[in-house]
Amino acid sequence: MRTGSDYRTALNDGRCVYVDGERVKGVADHPALRGIVRTIAGLFDAANDPAEKMTYVAPETGEPANKVFMVPRSAEDLATRRAAIRRWAQRTHGLVGRSPDHVGSFLAGFAANSGFFDAPNRSFGANVQAFYRKLLKENLYLSYVIIPPQTDRSKTAQGQEEAFMQVGVVKERDDGIVVRGAQMLGTGAAVSDWVFVSCIVPMKPGDEPYANTFVIPAGAKGLKLYARPPYATHKPRVYDYPLSTRYDESDALAVFDDVFVPWEQVFVYRDVERVRGQFFATAAHVLGNNQAQIRFTAKLQFLIGLARKIAATNQVDAFPGVVEKLGELASLAAIVEGMELASEAACTIDKQGVARPNGRFLYGAMGLQSELYPRALQTLRDLCGGGCLQVPSSAAELTHPETAADLQRYVRSPGVSAEERIKLFKLAWDLVGTEFGGRHLQYEMFYAGAPFVAKNYAYRNYGYEEAVAQVDACLASYDLNTPT
Numbered sequence: 001m002r003t004g005s006d007y008r009t010a011l012n013d014g015r016c017v018y019v020d021g022e023r024v025k026g027v028a029d030h031p032a033l034r035g036i037v038r039t040i041a042g043l044f045d046a047a048n049d050p051a052e053k054m055t056y057v058a059p060e061t062g063e064p065a066n067k068v069f070m071v072p073r074s075a076e077d078l079a080t081r082r083a084a085i086r087r088w089a090q091r092t093h094g095l096v097g098r099s100p101d102h103v104g105s106f107l108a109g110f111a112a113n114s115g116f117f118d119a120p121n122r123s124f125g126a127n128v129q130a131f132y133r134k135l136l137k138e139n140l141y142l143s144y145v146i147i148p149p150q151t152d153r154s155k156t157a158q159g160q161e162e163a164f165m166q167v168g169v170v171k172e173r174d175d176g177i178v179v180r181g182a183q184m185l186g187t188g189a190a191v192s193d194w195v196f197v198s199c200i201v202p203m204k205p206g207d208e209p210y211a212n213t214f215v216i217p218a219g220a221k222g223l224k225l226y227a228r229p230p231y232a233t234h235k236p237r238v239y240d241y242p243l244s245t246r247y248d249e250s251d252a253l254a255v256f257d258d259v260f261v262p263w264e265q266v267f268v269y270r271d272v273e274r275v276r277g278q279f280f281a282t283a284a285h286v287l288g289n290n291q292a293q294i295r296f297t298a299k300l301q302f303l304i305g306l307a308r309k310i311a312a313t314n315q316v317d318a319f320p321g322v323v324e325k326l327g328e329l330a331s332l333a334a335i336v337e338g339m340e341l342a343s344e345a346a347c348t349i350d351k352q353g354v355a356r357p358n359g360r361f362l363y364g365a366m367g368l369q370s371e372l373y374p375r376a377l378q379t380l381r382d383l384c385g386g387g388c389l390q391v392p393s394s395a396a397e398l399t400h401p402e403t404a405a406d407l408q409r410y411v412r413s414p415g416v417s418a419e420e421r422i423k424l425f426k427l428a429w430d431l432v433g434t435e436f437g438g439r440h441l442q443y444e445m446f447y448a449g450a451p452f453v454a455k456n457y458a459y460r461n462y463g464y465e466e467a468v469a470q471v472d473a474c475l476a477s478y479d480l481n482t483p484t
C-alpha cells in the first residue's frame with residue numbers, strides 16, 4: 001500500500017491553496033500545513049506496519065487494502081473495521097476529524113450499492129465502483145464538500161441572489177461537465193488527494209444544475225481552496241502547542257472556477273432525488289458517521305484522561321466535588337462508547353449484504369453531541385482552573401538562565417517537575433482555550449450538520465413503533481368504566 005512518503009510526494013501537484021494572502025508553494029512544507037501533512041503521512045505509514053494489523057485482502061480488488069475502507073458484511077467485520085479506525089483515531093487522539101477513513105467510509109457505502117447510481121438514462125454505478133477500487137488500491141485520502149456556501153439558508157440553490165453561488169454545471173461536453181460555483185468548507189481538502197463534491201442539503205425541482213455528485217483531484221485545474229486562518233503558524237515548538245502544531249487539518253472554502261470533470265468521475269448528474277438519496281439509500285451515511293463516532297470515542301477518552309491527570313497533578317482528585325466531576329466525564333465518555341458499540345452489535349444487514357450500524361444508537365449519540373462535547377469541555381476547563389495560564393509564554397523560559405530556577409521552584413506539583421507540569425497544562429490549553437480548541441468545539445457541534453439536523457437523524461432513526469405500541473397498550477388497558 002501507499003506509504004506516507006508516497007502521499008507527501010503526491011501532494012506536489014500544483015494545487016491552488018491560499019493562506020494568508022499568498023498562493024501556497026508546496027503544501028507539504030508550508031508552515032500552516034506541514035504539521036498535518038506529517039500527521040497524515042504517519043497514519044499511512046502506520047497502516048503499512050504489519051504490527052498494526054490494518055490490512056486485509058479486499059474482495060473488490062483481490063489485493064491488500066486498508067481495513068478502514070472495507071465494506072463490512074457482518075458484526076464481526078464492523079468490529080474489525082472499528083479496531084483499524086480506532087488505531088488511527090488514537091494516534092491523533094480523535095483530533096483529526098476528517099482523516100482519510102471518514103470520506104473513505106462514505107465511498108465504501110456508495111460502492112456497496114453502486115446500482116443506486118444507475119439512473120434510467122445514465123449508468124454511473126460503474127464509475128462509483130471503479131473509483132472505490134482506486135481508493136482501495138492507492139490508499140487515497142479523500143475530503144468532501146457537501147454543503148453550499150452560507151449565504152441565504154432560507155432558499156435552495158436556484159433561489160440565491162446569483163446563479164452558481166453553489167457549485168453547479170455550466171456546460172455539458174461529450175467528454176464530461178464543466179462546473180462553477182463554491183461549496184462551504186472542505187476540512188482537510190488542502191492536504192487531501194481527491195475531493196468528493198455533492199450536496200447533502202435537500203434540494204427541490206428546479207435545482208437540477210446543482211444536483212450533481214463527482215470526485216476531482218485536489219490539484220484539478222480551476223479548483224481554488226481558501227483556507228481559514230491557520231493555527232500552526234508562528235508556533236515554533238510542539239511543546240508549547242502540541243495539538244495546533246500537529247493536528248490542524250485546515251478548513252477551506254472550495255471555489256470551482258469552471259473546473260472540467262470527465263464523465264468517469266461523475267456519480268450523479270442533474271438528479272435532485274439521487275443526490276439526496278445517495279447518502280441514505282446506500283450505507284454511506286451510517287458508515288461515515290460510525291467512523292465519526294469511533295473517532296469521537298477516542299477523543300472523549302483523551303479528554304477524560306487529561307482531566308484525570310490534571311486533577312491528580314493538582315492533588316484534588318480525591319475531593320468529593322472533583323470525583324463527581326470526573327465521574328460525570330466518565331459517564332459522558334462511556335455513553336458515547338456504549339452507543340457506538342450498541343450500533344454495531346445491533347447492526348442490520350441490508351439488501352446489498354452490508355452490515356449497517358443500527359441507526360437508533362448511532363444517531364442517538366450524534367443527536368446529543370452538540371451538547372455533550374461542550375459540557376465535557378466545560379468540565380475539563382473547570383478542572384484546569386488557572387493552571388493553564390500559570391505557564392511561561394514559551395518553553396524557552398524553562399532553559400533560560402534567568403528564568404529556569406523560578407519556574408522549577410514555583411511551577412511544579414508533588415512528584416511532577418516544572419517541565420512535566422507545564423507540558424500537561426499547555427496540552428490542556430490547546431484543547432480548551434486556543435483557536436484550535438475553539439474550532440474543535442465548532443467542529444463537534446456542526447460536522448454532521450447543525451444540531452437540529454443531527455436531532456432530525458435521531459428522530460428519523462429511532463423507530464417509534466414499539467414506543468407507540470406501548471402507549472397504545474397502556475391506553476387500551478382501561479376505559480371510562482374501568483374501576484379503580
Ligand SMILES: Cc1cc2nc3c(=O)[nH]c(=O)nc-3n(C[C@H](O)[C@H](O)[C@H](O)COP(=O)(O)OP(=O)(O)OC[C@H]3O[C@@H](n4cnc5c(N)ncnc54)[C@H](O)[C@@H]3O)c2cc1C
Binds near residue numbers: 150251446449
Ligand atoms: C469545523 C467545521 C468543519 C467542517 N467540515 C466540513 C467538511 O469537511 N465538509 C463539508 O461539506 N462541510 C463541513 N462543514 C460544514 C458543516 O457541514 C456545516 O457547518 C453544517 O452543515 C451546518 O451548516 P451551516 O454551518 O451553514 O449552519 P446553518 O445550517 O446555517 O446553521 C446555523 C444556525 O442556524 C440554524 N438554522 C439554520 N437553518 C435552520 C432550519 N432550517 N431550522 C432551524 N434552524 C436552522 C441552526 O440551528 C444554527 O443554529 C464543517 C463545519 C465546521 C464548523
